Amino acid sequence: MAETVYFETVAVGDDIPVLAKGPMTTAHIIRWSAAMENWHKIHYDWRYATGHDGLPDVLINGSWKQHVLAQVLVDWAGETGWLWKMNFQYRGMNIPGDTLAAWGRVTSRSQRGRFGVVDLDIGLKDQNGKEGSPGTASVVLPLRDGPPVPYPFDPAALN
Amino acid sequence: MAVDELVDHITPEVRAVIGARSDWLEAPHPVEASEVRRFFQALMDPNPRFWDTAHAAGTRYGDVVAPPGFPVHAFRRPAEELNDSLAAAGDPDFDGVSRAMRPGLPKLPVPLSGILNGGYEYEFFSYPKVGERIQCRSAYLDIYQKLGKAGPMVLVVIEDEYRTADGRPLLKSLNTMIMR
Numbered sequence: 001m002a003e004t005v006y007f008e009t010v011a012v013g014d015d016i017p018v019l020a021k022g023p024m025t026t027a028h029i030i031r032w033s034a035a036m037e038n039w040h041k042i043h044y045d046w047r048y049a050t051g052h053d054g055l056p057d058v059l060i061n062g063s064w065k066q067h068v069l070a071q072v073l074v075d076w077a078g079e080t081g082w083l084w085k086m087n088f089q090y091r092g093m094n095i096p097g098d099t100l101a102a103w104g105r106v107t108s109r110s111q112r113g114r115f116g117v118v119d120l121d122i123g124l125k126d127q128n129g130k131e132g133s134p135g136t137a138s139v140v141l142p143l144r145d146g147p148p149v150p151y152p153f154d155p156a157a158l159n
Numbered sequence: 160m161a162v163d164e165l166v167d168h169i170t171p172e173v174r175a176v177i178g179a180r181s182d183w184l185e186a187p188h189p190v191e192a193s194e195v196r197r198f199f200q201a202l203m204d205p206n207p208r209f210w211d212t213a214h215a216a217g218t219r220y221g222d223v224v225a226p227p228g229f230p231v232h233a234f235r236r237p238a239e240e241l242n243d244s245l246a247a248a249g250d251p252d253f254d255g256v257s258r259a260m261r262p263g264l265p266k267l268p269v270p271l272s273g274i275l276n277g278g279y280e281y282e283f284f285s286y287p288k289v290g291e292r293i294q295c296r297s298a299y300l301d302i303y304q305k306l307g308k309a310g311p312m313v314l315v316v317i318e319d320e321y322r323t324a325d326g327r328p329l330l331k332s333l334n335t336m337i338m339r
Contacts, residue, residue, distance in 0.1 A: 021203055028201070035197040036232045039245060039255035052251065062276050063232070067202045070227045070281075079208075079218055083227060087280035087333075135278070151219040152285035152327055 004080045007109070007116025007141040014106040016120070019072040022099030022127075024060055029096065032064045057095035065094070065124055065133055072102035073122065077139045082153045085138040088122065092132025099127045104137065112158040115149060116141045168313050168338075169304050172268045180298035181263025185324060187237035192289045195225045202226065224286035230321040230329050233293040234262055260317060260336060261297040269313050269338055277314065277335035284328040292324035300333070312339040 022028075026044070033043045041048040042059050049055045066088065073083045094100060104120040111117075117140055124133040140149050140158070150157050192210075199209045207214040208224055215223040236244060247253045256274060259266055287293055301316040315336040321329040 032201040035194075035201040037235055041253070041255045048254070053254075064202065066279060067198075067204070067226055067228050071202065071204050074227060075206075083283055085280070085282050087278065089278035090276055133278075148219075153283065155282075 003078070005076065005078055005141055006144045007111065007118070008144050010106055010109055010116070010118050010141065012106050012108060016072065016076040016104040016106075019068065019075060019102040020099060021068055021102075023096075024094070024098050024100065025096050026058060029058060029060055029064075032061055036061075036063060038063065056093065060094040060096075060098065060100075062090045062133075065090075065100070068100065068102045069122055069124060069133060069135065069137075072104060073120070073137050073139060076104065077141065080142055080149065082140045082149045082151070083137065084117070084140050084153060084155070086122070086135065087137075088124075088133045088135025090133060092126075092130060094124075094126060094132055101125050107136075111143070114143060114146045115158060116143055117158065166311055167304065168269050168271065168311060169302065170268065173302055173313075176265050176267065177299050177302050179264060181261065181296050183294045183296045183322075184234070184263050186233040186293040186295070187235060189292045190225055190229070190233070190287050190289050192223070195223070195229070195289060198226055198229060198232075220286060220288060222288045222290075224288050227283050227286060227330070228281070230287060230293050230295065231319070231332065233287075233321075234295065260299075260315065261295075261319070263295075264297050264299060264317070267302070267313075267315065267338070271311075271313060271338040273339045275337040275339070277337045279335075280333040282331045284330060285323075287323060287329055293321060293329065294324055295319055295321050307339060309339060312337055314338075 030044050042053055043061055046058055049058045077083055102124050104122045106118055106120050108119045117138055120137045122135050122137050123131045125131050142149055195209055212223055298318045300318045303314055305312050317334045319332045
């Protein structure tokens with residue numbers, strides 16, 4: 001079990017531990033496509049992806065990438081914190097051969113009620129450092145002498 | 160292209176569906192352990208909260224759960240839907256994607272064939288446990304047109320609310336789909 005991350009230990013500018021996946025291959029892509037039953041041909045039909053759609057290769061699913069963004073935050077917050085909000089844009093394409101690194105950096109922190117709320121910039125960079133899924137997130141953390149973060153999470157607890 | 164730039168896809172028919180909200184619909188089957196396993200294996204995220212029942216019993220969830228964003232993928236092709244979704248796969252233009260944005264929402268009368276996912280805004284409340292049934296209701300919050308590099312694009316903002324069948328909130332999302 002990861003140690004509890006308390007609000008008091010987090011500072012603006014902190015980087016949370018990076019989560020790397022890859023190098024990604026077509027096998028990883030089809031494993032995910034099959035799990036979610038997504039039959040969009042740009043993910044497994046190279047001739048269609050590059051010919052019909054003019055893409056550089058088959059694409060790593062955006063739906064897969066969003067779970068990696070959630071995972072880096074949930075892994076950091078642990079079972080005593082809560083990933084409350086997360087948003088991102090799909091700006092870049094990722095292809096087989098890419099190694100993706102999910103990252104987060106604390107941009108602000110505030111105590112709300114008896115809990116701490118930490119805001120972060122987040123994203124998913126490729127092996128060349130190119131950002132493809134930029135966004136932001138808010139994570140709720142317990143205070144050292146505070147109550148546990150409620151589960152199911154109710155934002156009214158922050159009032 | 161010059162002509163396309165003048166096309167206004169936000170017709171009265173499209174305007175008429177802005178604000179449309181579906182009823183609560185239930186996913187075709189409860190969350191299954193093997194379905195969750197295939198998800199976390201494909202995500203390369205073997206956290207014990209997804210599979211170790213003894214571990215999960217001691218967590219705030221009380222039982223094994225699915226990954227946070229799982230409800231978004233829970234609405235699969237139901238068994239009673241006998242029309243093969245790959246029936247048209249021999250068509251060279253077939254891309255494998257349904258043009259129905261959400262099960263409970265009307266199709267959009269927009270004659271653009273390309274579809275892209277622009278991104279999401281999520282708010283999480285709880286995770287679905289194996290065996291629970293997931294319900295969703297959706298709404299077209301906004302539909303508007305922008306001029307992209309390759310011509311007009313229609314941006315569709317969809318709000319989805321997910322809960323368990325007994326009413327526990329799971330997550331809320333705003334999804335921007337791009338038609339072009």
